[in-house]
Amino acid sequence: MSTEEASKMTDTTETHEAEPAQQGAISDFGIDTTSRSAGEAIRDYWSSVRGGELGSLPALLGLIVLLIVFSSLSESFFTLGNLANLLQQGASITIIAMGLVFVLLLGEIDLSAGTASGVTASVMALDLINGGNLLGGMGDGVFYVFCGWLVLAVGLSLLMRLWTGAVLSGIALLIALLGVPANAWIGMLLAICVGASIGCITGYLVAKIGIPSFVVTLALFLVWSGVVLQFIGQGGTLGLRDDTIFQVANGNISTVGSWILCLLAVGGYAAVVLSRHYTRLRKGLVASPTALVLAKIGGLALLAAVATFALTQNRSPTNLVVISGVPYVVPLVLVLLVIGTFVLDRTSYGRHLYAVGGNKEAARRAGINVEKIRMSVFVIASSAAAIGAIVYSSKVGSVDPNAGGGNTLLMSVGAAVIGGTSLFGGKGRLRDAVIGGAVLAVIANGMGLLKQPSAVVFMVTGLVLLLAASVDALSRRRAATAAR
Amino acid sequence: MSEPILELRGINKSFGPVHVLHDIDLDVNPGEVTALVGDNGAGKSTLVKCIAGIHPTDSGEVLFAGEPVHIKGPRDAADLGIEVVYQDLALADNLDIVQNMFLGRERTKGGLLDESDMEQAARKTLASLSVRTVKSVRTQVSSLSGGQRQTVAIAKAVLWNSKVVLLDEPTAALGVAQTRQVLDLVRRLAEQGLGVVLISHNMNDVFEVADKIACLYLGRMAAVVSTKDVTHGQVVELITAGRSGDLGIARPEAATI
Incomplete structure (x- = not known):
């Protein structure tokens, strides 16, 4: 972890601040100014997990x-x-x-x-x-x-x-x-x-x-x-x-309603995540790699679609009634x-x-x-x-x-x-x-x-x-x- | 120098029967480091807390930029541009550097936190103070060293375009190199035109960065002297006995309650 970060600190090629006077100082925030590849981001996450940041x-x-x-x-x-x-x-x-x-x-x-x-x-x-x-x-x-x-x-x-x-x-x-x-x-x-x-x-x-x-x-x-x-x-x-x-x-929500909910949830998530992502990129702040962000959204969309599809099937144990919908x-x-x-x-x-x-x-x-x-x-x-x-x-x-x-x-x-x-x-x-x-x-x-x-x-x-x-x-x- | 930015006139403060501060007068000039020294229990921290609005004063007047002001709480002090860096570091461990620096005064856009704006501002401030030891402004404070924490706490004060910064024993728990960093930072604050009040027990630190020294003795202002006019020994006498030659309280016996 330490060698990785050290190398990142030294090869800060990208500095986003315009003023040359501040460049020397800015480059000290190595992690904040270097964009990471997807692989690096995943490695960083893994090292933070090993460091005890388990979350959920x-x-x-x-x-x-x-x-x-x-x-x-x-x-x-x-x-x-x-x-x-x-x-x-x-x-x-x-x-x-x-x-x-x-x-x-x-x-x-x-x-x-x-x-x-x-x-x-x-x-x-x-x-x-x-x-x-x-x-x-x-x-x-x-x-x-x-x-x-x-x-x-x-x-x-x-x-x-x-x-x-x-x-x-x-x-x-x-x-x-x-x-x-x-x-x-x-x-x-x-x-x-x-x-x-x-x-x-x-x-x-x-x-x-x-x-x-x-x-x-x-x-x-x-x-x-x-x-x-x-x-x-x-x-x-x-x-x-x-x-x-x-x-x-x-x-349960009707089948149409279920799909609308699915679209709203995925669309809302995508809108929030992407707007934040692009704001950070525009302002020259370090952000997760775009590929990773898109993969996250894609994964969620897939999961939501599968869940919605499954829940909109008839799950009634008998033939007398139809139970379906989220x-x-x-x-x-x-x-x-x-x-x-x-x-x-x-x-x-x-x-x-x-x-x-x-x-x-x-x-x-x-x-x-x-x-x-x-x-x-x-x-x-x-x-x-x-x-x-x-x-x-x-x-x-x-x-x-x-x-x-x-x-x-x-x-x-x-x-x-x-x-x-x-x-x-x-x-x-x-x-x-x-x-x-x-x-x-x-x-x-x-x-x-x-x-x-x-x-x-x-x-x-x-x-x-x-x-x-x-x-x-x-x-x-x-x-x-x-x-x- | 120029007009004092902060003037205290006849500040008194008691906690119940204990009269902690007696008629304190003090001027803080912009661009100067004023060291506040005194033995344990002399009232240094109480004085700082009175200025910061944490303790209400019993009597006396506070003038800010020549205008009398009433400081009723930490927020009033902050609004005036008075920032305090406490001995026990008022930082939340579970938040990162940016979040700590903007704590209580978050920048919002449309009711929501404007994270990217705050992150840029925090980075710029740290850079302007030539802080070199932090790898990311998104580092959690819990994983910073003592010196880095002190730096963040001081940078927080600068971020707000403060006029006066009060530092309560900023080097007390630091190693040699870290103390060096913080003292440099203190000097840079003064060079940026802020009025700096430095509370310290360490005479070396005081003589190194302070322009003038204010000695508290048993809750009274024993003397306010220019650093270049006094020696270590004289300041130590002022701290321990309240007087040194012509300086200090005339009859120290009278000062005891």
């Missing part, structure tokens, strides 16, 4: 291994019906995990995301069942406490100037107070807004009051389990019979992934988030409002948890007192960590959550098909998580020794 590579490899193993062990695993089913099963955990990535990036934890998602789901179910009359659904006392909670959330986010949090909590308050007639869309909006209000209060307690997030969210984890019970009633279940809600996790959860996860990645990578907010996760004091001295950033991630996590809850309730068709309890949260944290997000903060990407979520879904699904008892499933899942954590720790150590 282990999880991706693990996913491939799992797919191969389960396909060879079970005939029904690698069938269209099961793969589509897999996407729908893994979606809710993946979405909650994506929200948690924001929290984990700051080195914080949100243990209450699971039960908070249960609260949002039960509010949504109460709203739909009672035709928008939450007062009737909850009973007087509970309803007033609920509204008081929302008012508090609005107030606290106004205090912290976290406008998004204030607006979302305000919307929830309006829907509750006005008794807006029930409608699946309003119900889902209400769930997300209630999620945001939960995040506002968690975030305030952590960021402003200064209670460790572990303690705050541990306490709230218990509180929300209680609240779900209160909303649903002991032993009861809230059924969701609304067709729109049912479609969220169980419906499940709705795919665009849902994709959209969340794209928006989230965009926010993290391309906006100042995202940059500040990484900075706070890396060095809180440095961020504060750079004039970043650390408290607001810390509060905001909990709002994002709880809102994402609400979206995950919608998907989960849609899949199950009802909300029971255990909604979001059990191991929902731990699976979500596990998904983020397996994907490569560090629990120490500052390191992680949104796609980690998606890859990690896929790993967990494949394990649960594959073990189920192999007729393994849940005892084995839990143990295997736990061991995979342990493996992922060890890889993280080892690569971290490797990176620490490789540095300097």
Whole structure:
């Protein structure tokens, strides 16, 4: 590695700065001014991997291994019906995990995301069942406490100037107070807004009051389990019979729609990547070789086309009905992934988030409002948890007192960590959550098909998580020794 | 020299019952390196933090380019053109050099980060300071050496066309060659017309780069002297006893609280 870079430093033939006076100095940034060939770029990537910058590579490899193993062990695993089913099963955990990535990036934890998602789901179910009359659904006392909670959330986010949090909590308050007639869309909006209000209060307690997030969210984890019970009633279940809600996790896009989605996704990716690539080339900055960029886009296009083609085939096990098309959860996860990645990578907010996760004091001295950033991630996590809850309730068709309890949260944290997000903060990407979520879904699904008892499933899942954590720790150590 | 760029008049600061700074007066001239020396606990770092807006002052006046200003936070100081390079290096390890240099003041285009623009600007600044040791401005800070980090932190200050740069013990943890680099860099900052305040314990460093020396003693400004008028010994006396011959506080006993 060192000889390679040294040679690159000496043969800097291309300097893009025009002023000759600066040439001597510019040539010192050897890597920045020398264009690399595709081979060199791949070698550089490989050396950074060996240096401990693994990212989501282990999880991706693990996913491939799992797919191969389960396909060879079970005939029904690698069938269209099961793969589509897999996407729908893994979606809710993946979405909650994506929200948690924001929290984990700051080195914080949100243990209450699971039960908070249960609260949002039960509010949504109460709203739909009672035709928008939450007062009737909850009973007087509970309803007033609920509204008081929302008012508090609005107030606290106004205090912290976290406008998004204030607006979302305000919307929830309006829907509750006005008794807006029930409608699946309003119900889902209400769930997300209630999620945001939960995040506002968690975030305030952590960021402003200064209670460790572990303690705050541990306490709230218990509180929300209680609240779900209160909303649903002991032993009861809230059924969701609304067709729109049912479609969220169980419906599929039409064949034409699927192909349009495929085109949009690939086209969008190509447009973003190419525009960035050519901007860098135009400005004389070093960029990945054009061939490599085109190969990446081509590879993605091929993958997307194959997946779309497969999912638009009829995968119904019987001849009575036709099931085909890309499940709705795919665009849902994709959209969340794209928006989230965009926010993290391309906006100042995202940059500040990484900075706070890396060095809180440095961020504060750079004039970043650390408290607001810390509060905001909990709002994002709880809102994402609400979206995950919608998907989960849609899949199950009802909300029971255990909604979001059990191991929902731990699976979500596990998904983020397996994907490569560090629990120490500052390191992680949104796609980690998606890859990690896929790993967990494949394990649960594959073990189920192999007729393994849940005892084995839990143990295997736990061991995979342990493996992922060890890889993280080892690569971290490797990176620490490789540095300097 | 010309008009002072930064003037402090009668700055007082207490932490609870502890009176840390007593009526501090200090002028910082553009194009000059002012060394701020004093023993541990003399109030050097507190003074810097007051100027940087991290601690509010209790009383006193700050004039910037002749105008009285109120610095309420790090952002106010940055807006004026006052940059601080801290002892414990305010850099985020998980970000690269460019990201660190623009932290908190990212350049955006249409609401999105303008990475290529920032990368060019960062490279130009480092080049103008003749920084020669960094191979790529996209290197993560975690993989830089102590001296390189210090360089990045100082270059960050220059990037913002700052008028005043405060350096808190920039050479404290560095080896010989790296100290050399940083001191050269400090000199170049002054040559570019910035007002530089250098906090240091190292008399060699101070005598090498400073134009004038300000000695703090138990929270009071003992003396502000021109480097060429004093010897090592006199400065050490000022630091340890608050006075040296005619220089310094008249009766050091009075200074103790």
